[in-house]
Amino acid sequence: MELPSQYNAKEVEDKIYRLWEESGFFNPDKLPSRNKKPFSIIMPPANANGNLHAGHALVMTIEDIMTRYKRMRGFKALWLPGLDHAGFETQIVYEKKLEKEGRSRFKMTPEELYKEILEFTEANKTNIQTQVKKMGASCDWSRLKFTLDKDIVDIVYQTFEKLYKDNLVYKGKKIINWCPKHQTSLSDLETLDAERQDKFYYLKYGPFTIATARPETKFGDKYVVMHPKDKRYKDYKDGQKIELEWINGPITATIIKDDVIDMDFGTGVMTITPWHDAVDFGIAERNNLEKEQIIDFYGKLLPIAGEFAGMKIAEARPLIIEKLHSKGLVEKVEENYKHVVKTCYKCGTLIEPQIKEQWFLKMKPLAEPAIKAIKNNQIKIIPGHYKKIALHWLNNIIDWNISRQIVWGIPIPAKTCEKCQNIIIDTENKINTCPKCGEKDLIKEKDTFDTWFSSGQWPYATLDFPKGKDFKTFYPTDVMETGGDIIFFWVSRMIMFSLYNTKKIPFKNVYLHGLVLDAKGQKMSKSKGNVINPLDLTDKYGTDALRMALVVGNTSGTSLPLDENKIKGYRNFATKIWNAARFVLLQNDNSKLTKTDKKLLADFKKLAKEITKEMDGFKFYVASEKIYHYFWHTFCDKIIEDYKKKLVSYDLLATLLFESLKLLHPFMPFITEEIYQQLPIKNKKECIMIEEWITQ
């Protein structure tokens, strides 16, 4: 058959992917009998709210490499794909869409909103699957899971109920991060620190001077706090009352001594606003102080602010200062005070801490076994320095707010009795009477789970824990490959939930990749306009070329600048492979192995062993580079040239081509498969995908 001189990726890729899918070998149950020992990777579920981005392309490439390698090594390899409803993230994407259409989620019923987002997500599920396939992912689509599938939700509910029974879940009125724009609470991981320059006001508070950047919170301040050991204030006793003139008239303040106060900061005295500040909340809790809400959930001042009630903070602040000035309560104003504030990680809106009843998960008891498993390397983290990062976080873990005031998510399966406030966990939504007092008025929880509460259970939920066949075969999984940026959000929580629920680690290895950056090493972002769409690149250069560009020279945990020139280089390599194969296929020759040939074959086997070692050590960047180098500069430049000079046999040529193609296959699956399909070899299998990694 006549092969064209250039490899046409576009024509080949869809055809080859179909061949693989039809072969059934993505499904470990359908692999040949030699594939016995299980190997498993659970794919980080892709958000079903948009398109495949460069980060996905990297995930798909690395995980596909691992899976294809293990499959060829004779493992019963499972790569289980998944899709994520991605609660908050998707709702934001959808809200932006609504905004563009001039609509708002606050003008819709929760049911309407849920229905629309569901439709949107369903449409995106197909879209993202098609794109994952474009990357050549050899995952088992027959096992595809979606985070809102009934069986997944059932497991999430069972876990929630178990946690509640074990007294690890509680409903509590605590200070939380509130995003006034999105109207939901956020966990501590979902806020970002932002440095701000604001005015810093020194205000007269009776005999004291207090400093604040937020005068608008000060209306209700009736506790003045200082360090018990501060000599300047030794004459004031804990609990002592003082009368003073404040913003809206005379008040009675109480002296509180608490050692959280930094004596060296400002005047060493501060007043507290427990409803809107986490530190102040802590002081109030410790000392049993009253708490009062000053700002409502939309960021407007409440009636306690008197004449300022109903105003937004930004407009109220200068007016409040003006009034304080007129009353002679402003001592001085520092102009450029630098301080750090919390913002919503999605919209950048200033977080307004609020006290609100939320569901919390006690983390310390869950973290302990996880710490142990990481410490003793039961779970190995690659690269190694992430071990410390994970341990540090786990050692300092605080209770996790798992409830969100958004509709797009898994509803928290709980009800509260109107009469006796009894909390009922009702995973099947069947209970209509309070088992404690018989009351029929039960209030159904409106909040949904933080999306990580469900995705944190992904490794065992997808494998049909506890009784499924897959759970027994494939759990614990071998590798969790994901981005280093979600080690706290996701990886740590999977470890904790899994150890709690299954008593086993969820995965033996965690492989963390870095960020994919643009060619200049800049983070990709829509605002910078430097976002690279991986599908444009596969279209232009072929998927194999993109995959190579993503893996060669990319060490774990390090970010990777993606340069189009690099991809072009591997497109050239694909052409090289193509033409080398074309040359070999055109020969009409039966010459057998000679002594020199055997030496060359031994050299290759040595290299193959080295590459195998690198693959086992997760050093795909070395393995890919080695086979690249061998194929181009040894096989093509030397061996083919020697063959032309009749220095080596056809047998050697054909053998080395075949063996090299196999080593290349995990990295460049399409072109290697396409060539394999045309090779005139004995005992040919349906596809190279199930060939033996190294011929013994």
Add this chain to the structure above:
RNA sequence: GGGCGCUUAGCUCAGUUGGUAGAGCAUCUCAUUUACACUGAGAGGGUCAUAGGUUCGAGUCCUAUAGCGCCCACCA
């Protein structure tokens, strides 16, 4: 305020228990229409951030300094 990572050829990066520097891309020279010009042969290019230390010997280990990047943190 704590912690972590990085600093090696023009660029992007390797360099696993210490033994006098590697790859890809880029550059330059030459070759030729050969399976492949998305080609071949060759060349140039690094006091391995800086300063000390350990050692027979350090890019590799230790200490300090600087620059860059990242993460965590309740200084009003």
